Amino acid sequence: MLSNELEQLRQQLDGVNNDLLELINQRAEIVQQIGQVKNKQSINRFDPVRERKMLDELTQKNHGPFENSTIEHIFKEIFKASLELQVDDHRKALLV
Amino acid sequence: MLSNELEQLRQQLDGVNNDLLELINQRAEIVQQIGQVKNKQSINRFDPVRERKMLDELTQKNHGPFENSTIEHIFKEIFKASLELQVDDHRKALLV
Structure with a gap:
């Protein structure tokens, strides 16, 4: 009975994970x-003000x-990983 | 024009953030x-095998x-934060 409950909850969790x-x-x-749009406009990819704004909105x-x-x-x-991805993309773009 | 594009992408990003x-x-x-089911069954909350399995499924x-x-x-x-939440819940349950 309880094992079944656990199994169902785990299936729900797998769904949410996906x-x-x-x-x-x-x-x-x-x-x-x-990142691509910013490259065209030569805007710096890291924008701490925008990041702080997003965090404030999320916590609210x-x-x-x-x-x-x-x-x-x-x-x-997640933000840090995203920034690293943009830096990688930029590096690849420079190598082309 | 480009600023507009950036604004639209940012709105999309805010939606995904939410x-x-x-x-x-x-x-x-x-x-x-x-955690509650596990408490009833006295199963340890941290299950590294299950965690590894979830990670493998996700990377696949x-x-x-x-x-x-x-x-x-x-x-x-996310797993680490979830485990901390379970530990807090358990501590609160013990204090009741």
Whole structure:
């Protein structure tokens, strides 16, 4: 009985994991496009003001269970990875 | 023209950020429920085998643009935060 409950919850979790994977990569694609537009305009890719604004919006909308500090931490990791992706793209563009 | 393009991409990004926020917290709620079931069964909350399995499934399904190593890194941060949440819940339950 309880094992069954656990199994069902795990299936739900796998579903959410897959949705998260899709969204994280979808976000990365948008960030790559932003990087391309910024390259054309010679705008610096790292924009700490915009990043702070996004974090503030997210924590304002956050109703938990995660604390705001945890949401900030997770999103900062996603932002950092996205920036690294843009830097890689830029490097590849320079090598072409 | 380009600024407009940038503005549109940023709006898309804000939308994805909000969806990610919802999903990350939805995932946390499921993990909390799993923690409750595990408490009843006295199963240890940290299950490295299950964690490895989830990471393997995610990297198998990953088609980028993020590298598998980046996906693993981001999800490990989410796993770690989820485990901390379960530990907090357990501590609160003990204090009641």
